[in-house]
Amino acid sequence: MSEVIIRPARPTDAPVLAALDILAGGGVYEFIYDDRPGEPGAAQLMLQAVLSADTALSWNRVLIAELDGNPAGAVTNQPYDAQPPSGLEASVPADRAAHVAPIQAMGRPGSWFINMLAVGAMASGHGIGRGLIEAVADKARGEGFAELSLRVFADNAPAIGLYRKTGFETVASVEIPHHPRLPREGGVLLMVREL
């Protein structure tokens, strides 16, 4: 029988975490950071951001779900209003920055924010995503917060299914124009759950 445990992440989890961050981004990190001649790409920048102790995507803001002793999923979470820089700042073409700026501008002040949630494909569908969300809910409640918030692409049906099932509702949305390097449809939703 498979056993799932949820634990704080460690620096040695960084390579797995970076891959899960890229997966959860749904193409947005590749859109912003890849294909810049002479500059580091999304995977390299993400690994640096996760390894640092001082970034919003740091390993030290992550809960890991282990399935039979192996990292299978993760969630990066922290107060929305107290996030340090992402650690991904780099010179990006102005049109790319402008394209994603509406996503980054949409947030829920006062909430506990889920920056990233992902479960590896092999472990998906076994309640790990739900378990990670409930672990974050317990943590945020313990810290005195009354709301969880997150952003999700409107065409990410599995994630939205999970969020609805765990009590999130859409409170805002933003349109993102179609772009051949970021072929998502329907924009991005801001979802909130009361604790």
Ligand SMILES: CC(C)(COP(=O)(O)OP(=O)(O)OC[C@H]1O[C@@H](n2cnc3c(N)ncnc32)[C@H](O)[C@@H]1OP(=O)(O)O)[C@@H](O)C(=O)NCCC(=O)NCCS
């Ligand atoms: C979205 C994701 C985190 C779900 O994790 P998971 O561990 O597979 O989800 P769970 O097994 O805990 O599922 C819990 C609920 O989510 C919903 N759900 C999960 N997968 C779904 C799917 N493919 N379609 C519709 N709903 C789905 C269901 O309501 C499910 O409840 P049920 O089992 O009672 O039907 C996972 O698919 C994933 O990592 N996807 C890629 C990365 C990503 O998109 N992250 C979110 C970015 S915002």
